[in-house]
Structure formats: C-alpha cells, structure tokens
Amino acid sequence: MAPIRLAPQESPAGHPCADPLLYQSDQALLAYLLQDIRSLMRRCCKGELSLEPYEVLEWDVHGLQRRVVMCDPDALMRPETVQIVGFFGDRLADADAKGLDSVEIDLLGEFRSYPGILSYSSVELVEHHWANLVVHTQPGDREAWRGSAVHRMAVDHVAPRVYRSVRIHNGRLTGGVIGPNHIDIEVTKYWDYTVDPVWHAIRPVLEIDPVDAEAPFSNITGSDRS
Numbered sequence: 222m223a224p225i226r227l228a229p230q231e232s233p234a235g236h237p238c239a240d241p242l243l244y245q246s247d248q249a250l251l252a253y254l255l256q257d258i259r260s261l262m263r264r265c266c267k268g269e270l271s272l273e274p275y276e277v278l279e280w281d282v283h284g285l286q287r288r289v290v291m292c293d294p295d296a297l298m299r300p301e302t303v304q305i306v307g308f309f310g311d312r313l314a315d316a317d318a319k320g321l322d323s324v325e326i327d328l329l330g331e332f333r334s335y336p337g338i339l340s341y342s343s344v345e346l347v348e349h350h351w352a353n354l355v356v357h358t359q360p361g362d363r364e365a366w367r368g369s370a371v372h373r374m375a376v377d378h379v380a381p382r383v384y385r386s387v388r389i390h391n392g393r394l395t396g397g398v399i400g401p402n403h404i405d406i407e408v409t410k411y412w413d414y415t416v417d418p419v420w421h422a423i424r425p426v427l428e429i430d431p432v433d434a435e436a437p438f439s440n441i442t443g444s445d446r447s
C-alpha cells in the first residue's frame with residue numbers, strides 16, 4: 222500500500238508519532254550524534270587517536286551508552302556532501318531486548334558488504350531506548366542495504382513486534398562530516414503499528430521529490446540503535 226503523503230505542518234489525528242513538533246527534538250539529537258563523529262575525526266587529525274575501518278567505539282555519558290562504528294574514516298575526512306539516515310522508534314515496554322540485540326549484531330556485521338556506509342552512531346536516551354544516525358555516500362547505499370535478508374527479516378518479523386511506531390529521516394549534510402553545516406532533513410517516513418493495517422505515511426520536508434518509501438530497519442539496526 223502506498224504511504225499517505227503528509228503536508229509539511231500536518232499533524233494527523235490519532236498518530237502522535239507524526240507530530241511535526243517532533244522535528245525540533247529529533248534534529249537536536251541528530252546534531253548530538255553528529256558531534257560525536259566530528260569530535261573523533263578532529264582528535265584523529267590531531268594525532269590523539271587512530272581510527273581503523275569498522276572499529277567500534279563505546280562509552281558511557283551519565284550512565285547512558287554511546288556507540289560509534291567508524292566504517293570508513295578516510296572517507297569521513299573528505300569535505301563532500303554525504304547522506305544521512307536518522308532512526309527513532311517508540312519501543313514497547315515488554316519488547317524482547319535480547320532478540321533486538323541479536324538483530325543488531327547481525328545488521329552491524331553487514332557493514333563490510335556495503336562500503337557506501339561511512340559511519341553508524343547510537344545514543345541511549347533512557348534505559349534501552351535509542352536513537353541512531355547513519356552517514357553514507359549516496360541514496361543508493363541504503364537502497365542496497367535494505368534488500369539484505371537480515372533487513373527483510375527485521376522488517377517483516379521484528380519491527381511490528383517491538384515498536385509502537387517508527388520514524389525515519391532521510392537527509393543530507395553539505396560539506397561532509399568535517400564541515401560546519403547542520404543536517405538537512407529532506408523526507409520523513411512513519412509507521413504506526415498500533416493500528417491494523419499498519420499506518421504508513423511520508424512527509425517531504427524540503428522541496429524535493431521524496432525517495433521511495435522504506436521500511437523500518439531498512440537503514441538502521443534493530444534495537445532502537447538502528
């Protein structure tokens with residue numbers, strides 16, 4: 222079924238996941254995740270640390286976990302426009318955390334098969350609830366990744382069981398990670414699993430033609446760290 226097309230400021234009744242007021246907090250969290258990558262790249266440039274391809278970096282901030290996977294540090298150094306995906310999921314209280322972790326491990330393991338993916342970042346918002354950012358080179362990168370068997374399993378069997386709703390932002394970062402610019406969200410896609418059939422909508426944010434609608438987990442991993 223084709224997604225419902227939302228106007229820029231439309232707040233659809235009965236679907237709080239698509240409230241346009243969420244953009245402010247979502248953009249702030251994406252900027253927070255982007256700053257992690259920028260900080261690591263600056264430290265690398267200063268010789269304070271070395272970054273290896275596909276290296277996983279993890280640390281805590283005030284008891285909440287952070288993670289960055291540096292898939293291609295050299296490409297992240299280039300001042301070229303990159304694409305971004307931001308994932309925000311409203312997870313069910315009784316969601317299977319171990320099952321989500323297992324899906325995430327499988328999805329992270331696929332990065333080497335998709336060289337257009339430059340980095341993956343996650344931040345724990347509250348215990349076991351995460352937001353995620355993926356930086357990649359071209360829109361086709363995420364199209365290729367979402368076709369994998371692991372993604373298809375996550376879309377068909379995991380997302381509807383563990384989330385109330387999901388929203389995915391696609392956008393771009395002009396000048397690359399090392400530049401001073403902020404992320405421009407171009408289109409947002411929504412899935413509300415609290416209704417049958419699942420409510421699916423798309424909202425163009427900038428004046429562009431929206432990309433084909435994607436399914437949750439098509440860009441990001443499975444435990445709200447997606």
